Amino acid sequence: MSVPGATPVRRFRLRRPRVAAAWRQPLAVIGLSLAAAWILVAIFAPLLAPSDPLEQNAAPLLPPGGDYLFGTDELGRDVLSRVLYGARISIPLALLLVGLALLVGATLGAVAGYFGGFVDSIVMRSADLVFAFPAIILAMVVTAVLGPSIRNAVLALVIVSWPSYARVVRGLVLSIGQTEYVTATRLLGASARRALVRDVLPNVAGPVLVLATLDLGNAILLLSALSFLGLGAQPPQPEWGAGVAEGIQYFQFWWIGTFPGLAIFSVVLAFNFLGDSLRDVLDPQSSWRAGSEEE
Amino acid sequence: MARGRSLGALIPGRSRTRPPRPFLRFLARRFVALLFLGLGITLVAFLLTNLAPGDPAAANLGQRAIEDPAAVASFRERYGLDKSLPEQYGIYVWRLAHGDLGESQQARLPVTEELGTFIPATAELALLSILIAVVVGVGLGILAAIRQNRLTDHVLRVVSLTGVSMPTFWLALVALYIFFFRLNWLPGTGRLDPQFSEPEHRTGFFTIDALLQGEWATAGDAARHLVLPALVLALYNIGLLTRYTRAAVLEVVHNDYIRAARAKGISERRIVLRHVLRAALPSVLTVIGLAFANVMTGAVLVENIFAWPGIGQYAYRSATTLDLPAIMGVSLFVAVVYIVVNFAVDVLYGVIDPRIRVS
Numbered sequence: 224m225s226v227p228g229a230t231p232v233r234r235f236r237l238r239r240p241r242v243a244a245a246w247r248q249p250l251a252v253i254g255l256s257l258a259a260a261w262i263l264v265a266i267f268a269p270l271l272a273p274s275d276p277l278e279q280n281a282a283p284l285l286p287p288g289g290d291y292l293f294g295t296d297e298l299g300r301d302v303l304s305r306v307l308y309g310a311r312i313s314i315p316l317a318l319l320l321v322g323l324a325l326l327v328g329a330t331l332g333a334v335a336g337y338f339g340g341f342v343d344s345i346v347m348r349s350a351d352l353v354f355a356f357p358a359i360i361l362a363m364v365v366t367a368v369l370g371p372s373i374r375n376a377v378l379a380l381v382i383v384s385w386p387s388y389a390r391v392v393r394g395l396v397l398s399i400g401q402t403e404y405v406t407a408t409r410l411l412g413a414s415a416r417r418a419l420v421r422d423v424l425p426n427v428a429g430p431v432l433v434l435a436t437l438d439l440g441n442a443i444l445l446l447s448a449l450s451f452l453g454l455g456a457q458p459p460q461p462e463w464g465a466g467v468a469e470g471i472q473y474f475q476f477w478w479i480g481t482f483p484g485l486a487i488f489s490v491v492l493a494f495n496f497l498g499d500s501l502r503d504v505l506d507p508q509s510s511w512r513a514g515s516e517e518e
Numbered sequence: 519m520a521r522g523r524s525l526g527a528l529i530p531g532r533s534r535t536r537p538p539r540p541f542l543r544f545l546a547r548r549f550v551a552l553l554f555l556g557l558g559i560t561l562v563a564f565l566l567t568n569l570a571p572g573d574p575a576a577a578n579l580g581q582r583a584i585e586d587p588a589a590v591a592s593f594r595e596r597y598g599l600d601k602s603l604p605e606q607y608g609i610y611v612w613r614l615a616h617g618d619l620g621e622s623q624q625a626r627l628p629v630t631e632e633l634g635t636f637i638p639a640t641a642e643l644a645l646l647s648i649l650i651a652v653v654v655g656v657g658l659g660i661l662a663a664i665r666q667n668r669l670t671d672h673v674l675r676v677v678s679l680t681g682v683s684m685p686t687f688w689l690a691l692v693a694l695y696i697f698f699f700r701l702n703w704l705p706g707t708g709r710l711d712p713q714f715s716e717p718e719h720r721t722g723f724f725t726i727d728a729l730l731q732g733e734w735a736t737a738g739d740a741a742r743h744l745v746l747p748a749l750v751l752a753l754y755n756i757g758l759l760t761r762y763t764r765a766a767v768l769e770v771v772h773n774d775y776i777r778a779a780r781a782k783g784i785s786e787r788r789i790v791l792r793h794v795l796r797a798a799l800p801s802v803l804t805v806i807g808l809a810f811a812n813v814m815t816g817a818v819l820v821e822n823i824f825a826w827p828g829i830g831q832y833a834y835r836s837a838t839t840l841d842l843p844a845i846m847g848v849s850l851f852v853a854v855v856y857i858v859v860n861f862a863v864d865v866l867y868g869v870i871d872p873r874i875r876v877s
Binding site: 358359363365475480483484492 | 558559675682683687691692695699812814815819822823834838840848852856857
């Protein structure tokens with residue numbers, strides 16, 4: 224029922240994030256190029272790698288240089304090829320892991336925040352429980368229980384990481400749900416679902432995107448840590464964390480562990496540079512630049 | 519008492535039903551929540567390890583024993599695995615209430631006893647590491663905030679991000695390779711070189727125990743063994759604390775009372791130490807709570823590499839052998855430490871910032 228003559232209530236929208244501003248930041252540029260380079264490596268690894276990552280066709284433990292830029296490992300496999308192929312394991316799995324955690328966490332958080340009451344208590348108390356364990360311990364137990372494999376490692380890390388999304392989304396839904404423009408939509412007759420999807424969720428997207436980008440780095444760190452402990456990727460997969468573990472066994476041959484570790488570091492750094500710059504643009508309150516504007 | 523009450527009634531806006539000690543009530547509420555959380559944690563650990571397909575008997579008995587049904591049955595009986603799940607859980611909680619965490623399936627020792635031998639090693643390492651992280655991280659955070667938008671600030675942003683991007687286990691490998699294997703400046707693995715005997719246990723901290731007994735050489739060796747793992751563990755938290763301290767300082771630094779202090783001619787150093795840091799302290803404290811969780815995560819990896827006989831290695835060993843009582847014991851211990859730290863943070867928070875107590 225519309226009141227004749229009433230001015231239509233204009234929905235308040237956050238200003239469009241100025242993506243162009245990101246380009247004025249060197250960190251964003253470095254992060255983006257590095258991440259893009261690694262994604263290209265993951266896609267084109269078979270074309271880039273000089274040899275098969277599993278083939279034991281060279282003399283073992285050759286130092287870097289010559290035919291083998293990063294040397295060869297204890298089984299005579301090319302370390303460079305293994306590092307390049309490793310991108311095909313860690314990067315897609317980290318994306319999958321963060322995607323799943325975001326889906327589960329954001330859904331539960333939105334539901335908890337919007338409906339409140341009993342649903343809210345159940346979801347948030349479960350989140351508290353997960354938070355009470357250090358991530359690696361819980362993930363370790365879950366993978367040990369399900370059996371060590373990279374799939375179970377991803378599953379375990381989804382269980383560990385959904386609560387942070389649930390918390391953020393719930394908080395945002397709560398604060399946005401109380402704003403006048405949402406009340407206005409509801410008064411105009413929109414359903415709860417429509418209000419949630421059309422008015423609340425678009426404003427939640429920015430902070431959640433920042434969280435997800437920063438979480439990508441963490442996902443890669445934890446995933447490779449589980450593989451390092453022997454609970455994730457199994458040999459002979461060329462996974463980076465498992466590569467560092469090999470490097471510990473063949474300690475004096477530094478190249479075996481150093482290059483896979485460097486790969487983890489550079490990918491995680493790329494995602495963190497990117498996430499941190501995104502935070503400047505999309506979530507000014509908690510960004511490194513917070514306070515700059517006040518002067 | 520009576521006078522206080524009537525006075526309260528006279529002040530407008532102050533209801534008579536308001537409890538006399540909001541802070542105590544706040545603490546009590548937090549404490550009850552903490553107990554429930556602890557119980558929830560035992561339930562999670564219990565369900566997780568029970569509903570899974572893995573068989574603890576298979577993981578802990580030898581090959582010959584598994585083929586012998588009598589041996590499997592007696593193993594199940596010994597650890598109560600033949601009872602129903604709710605019964606098993608009930609028994610576990612009952613024992614827990616009496617301070618009994620059961621017996622580990624691997625070493626056949628009481629879990630509390632095992633925890634007792636592993637905890638001090640981790641505590642010594644973790645506390646030192648957190649101390650380093652707090653001193654360096656808070657220092658760098660303040661520095662970045664004071665030099666906001668200048669070169670130092672930009673460099674520190676990169677340093678902070680580098681710290682949180684470094685895979686701990688790789689850093690440990692590189693540090694060992696350079697400082698132990700190549701340069702031989704610092705010892706490699708373990709808590710002591712073999713020629714030293716362990717100091718008599720009082721605190722379980724080798725450095726302190728050795729000092730108490732006047733064994734300087736042993737104390738020195740224990741300290742040198744701590745350097746690498748503690749620094750490796752600290753890096754992530756340094757990155758984290760730098761960022762949060764900087765943000766917390768920037769939040770208060772533009773306030774009017776800081777401007778007033780400056781106008782009065784108080785030195786910059788005094789302003790930062792007396793006014794800014796005090797106001798920024800609550801936020802920094804919260805991050806220190808977080809830092810404890812990070813140290814536990816790091817400890818699993820670092821202890822593994824440095825052959826440090828601590829709780830991280832114990833957790834790893836129990837998880838990979840599906841040693842149910844040990845896993846529950848260690849999860850419970852770690853979770854309790856974590857919630858106690860957070861509880862302490864809450865309390866300190868209330869002490870520093872009285873506004874928190876009421877909400």
